[in-house]
Amino acid sequence: MKDSFGRDIYYLRMSVTDNCNLRCVYCMPDGGERQSGEDALTIEEIAEIVRASAVCGITKVRLTGGEPLVRSNIIEICRRVAETSGICELCLTTNGILLPRFVSDLNAAGVTRLNISLDSLDPETYKKITRTGTLDGALKGIYAALDMGFDAIKINAVLMGGVNDNEIFELLELTRKHNANVRFIEMMPIGETADWAGTRFVSVSRVLDIAPELKDVGADGVAKLYKLPDGLGTVGLISPISSHFCPTCNRIRVASDGKLKPCLHSSDEIDLRGLSGKALEDAISAAIFGKPLKHKLDAGETSGSARNMNQIGG
Secondary structure, eight states, X not given: OXXXXXXXXXXXXXXXXXXXXXXXXXXXXXXXXXXXGGGSOOHHHHHHHHHHHHHTTOOEEEEESSOGGGSTTHHHHHHHHHTSTTOOEEEEEEOSTTHHHHHHHHHHHTOOEEEEEOOOSSHHHHXXXXXXXXXXXXXXHHHHHHHHTOEEEEEEEEEOTTTTGGGHHHHHTHHHHSSOEEEEEEOOOOGGGTTOOGGGOOOTHHHHHHOTTOEEEEXXXXXXXXXXXXXXXXXXXXXXXXXXXXXXXXXXXXXXXSEEESSTTOSOOEEOTTOOHHHHHHHHHHHHHTOOSOOXXXXXXXXXXXXXXXXXXO
């Protein structure tokens, strides 16, 4: 389905929980905002929202959190989504810690692609960023996914000045050894990072300064793709701030409490809970058509969203 600006909206990011086994500094408060179990959408509600979204032209679904693997029935959720008529691609975003336990079941349930967060290759820095995680745990998850043979594994690193921007070369070197896409993402002023000092912002252009040998090989969704001359994988640069991609945005988001967000950085939300059948399809269709043209972060403003990233779905 096209929105009012002619963009083809076919991608749904569906959060299944705002709980997480990590407490990343850019994503959620130190104490962690946790939902009670009854506030999160049930598996039946998730399945119905995905079904109705498919009727409205959604063909790709990404399950997010929080950390989706902390949800007890995540494998059944994956299976139900993958079996939905019209859904051609099912992806999942994770911090990787729990992947060794779930990777085989995820593959069998129909998940075809994985995004794995990895903001540092230094154990102390990784601990500082995640507050509760270990680098060894994350790497074991990445290797488990690679061994399982998932298509186009993406390793996401949020660039933070004075935190991990000294590791850019080491992170992109992963693509020399592995058939994976390491994606560098600009930090956005949303939730926990809304009042961070400007020195924390690092443009993804820094990656090209550090590795001028990177060759432009096209694009994949919102990421501009590059490759080392002898690399197995690719390097992705995602620039929501320095060169935003709103004119080609193809997605909507549904938070784990059932609120649909046509734009990540808008306070506008549509409550889908309690709707079903044609009423739900109409609500999703109206939200897609009414999707705003762009956010305002390029004007130096902070995000208009009233939620932290773990409450939206990263």
